[in-house]
Amino acid sequence: MSVSKESLFLNDLYSSWLRRSEGMDLAGQRDMFEEWHLPTIEPTDVTYEEVTANGVPATWAKPLGAAEDRVIVFTHGGGFVTGSRFSHRKLAAHLAKLAGVHALVVDYRLAPEAKHPAQLEDCIAVHKWLRTQGYKAEHTATVGDSAGAHLAISTVFELAGMALPIPAAVVALSPWLDMEIKGLTIESNDAVDVLAKRAVLEMMRENFLTDLSEATDPRANPLLRDYTDFPPVYVSVGGYETLLDDSRRVVELIEKAGSEAVLDVVDEQQHVFHFNAGRAPEADQALNRIAQWLRPKLGLA
Template identity: 50%
Template structure:
């Protein structure tokens, strides 16, 4: 049974959906301002320094835990359907992950749609990864993570790095990844009533904004279900049981396994989209982050 503390996220999502329904004329600036409050449900992790940096021309934010091993790094991509969210809305969540793992996290503020269409976000994340490598951090000491659209970027940045001929990171940990721009997962329908945020209409709106008119929904760097997933680093996918994007995770995991890859997959019952935002306030989020750390630390040599 879900903890009472976990209900806070669902209530926030309900408020946002109601606000957007009541105000269909909301500007993008107003919408983005609302989503900057995502981190309001996250406890301040403490003992973390935040440092703004420009990585290969891409604005980023370091979240550096006290006594973290600075020869290792996490590359983090925020969610928000490629339209909203930022390094600031997600800083506390990624800082909790960085503290649990014991190394700094570089949170990428990639350019967002609709002003900047696909593939700009994945290129920005790959540019930031290339910058990390140029800082002398070895690829076997770098892992990726991200949530929702950022969960997709935790996959597609690996693919883009491979396309560029870059050495690949040691692992990737997509959280509630959005892997299907065609919106064909069965849970988009079966979990519609339980997911308090990611409704079909929301997915349609965000995918159209991301791809632009006539965009290719089967592009592997937008829908990684169509990608060649062979010879990639290990993945650890986490998702909530009440999410409409549950099938996006399931099918990606199946595709990795079919390609002969290593993947760990955990479904957290009754949890909402990116319940990790409840870090420090709900036991389910703290457990999921502890699970991530236990999985990735040996891979990073920590």
């Protein structure tokens, strides 16, 4: 199978990041990662609104004609240290438009200024706010990419642990879950993954965790969780990703626990290839499959 030439835009962007990042401080890296929006074509017929959800900055993406009482809570990737609601706004809007729902893109606090579990605390605050706004948990899904997918999964466990209603479904795009960084594809896909190299993951982990011992804490490592009675999960990942094994392992855990999980591996695609939404067929088709799966989970025909 050969990839579309349009999908190579993301490859080129990632390659430029690695070249430019040598010797760059964290502030510079954050500025650079804001370019994550560049591959994504602006979706039509979507309006945006800035809000503060229980003290957490967020952006609404509201597609024209979407169900106003259904929502995906989108947590952005970036290794917990980079990324924002602005870098991911268009990607979230594409999925929201395809699913016919609203999306709330969350700007949780970043590490290292705010270490784990500050990010989870912000996500919980957002879900509590949504309940006060009339959005029901059974009409809510958590969605995220990379580190944001970690939060999309972990938020469900946090809510359940607080005896609060949990979302109806979870979507994980190219999830980074294993804080021990010991997946088999870390090495086997190193030559073909342009961005998510071991050194990059280790740097982000160091910023995220207060101590390396937390890498085996289930709150920081969703691969150490018990997925009994977990809501349905859809995992979409590129075949060239060093983090591919994280996706395989979490789906195996969910299925062994008797819950529903879908694993969609798209051949020869890079980390969060979904950023090519509106540009490349691989991204558009993957997002459409997710949307078709998600709609009935949120009670939509």
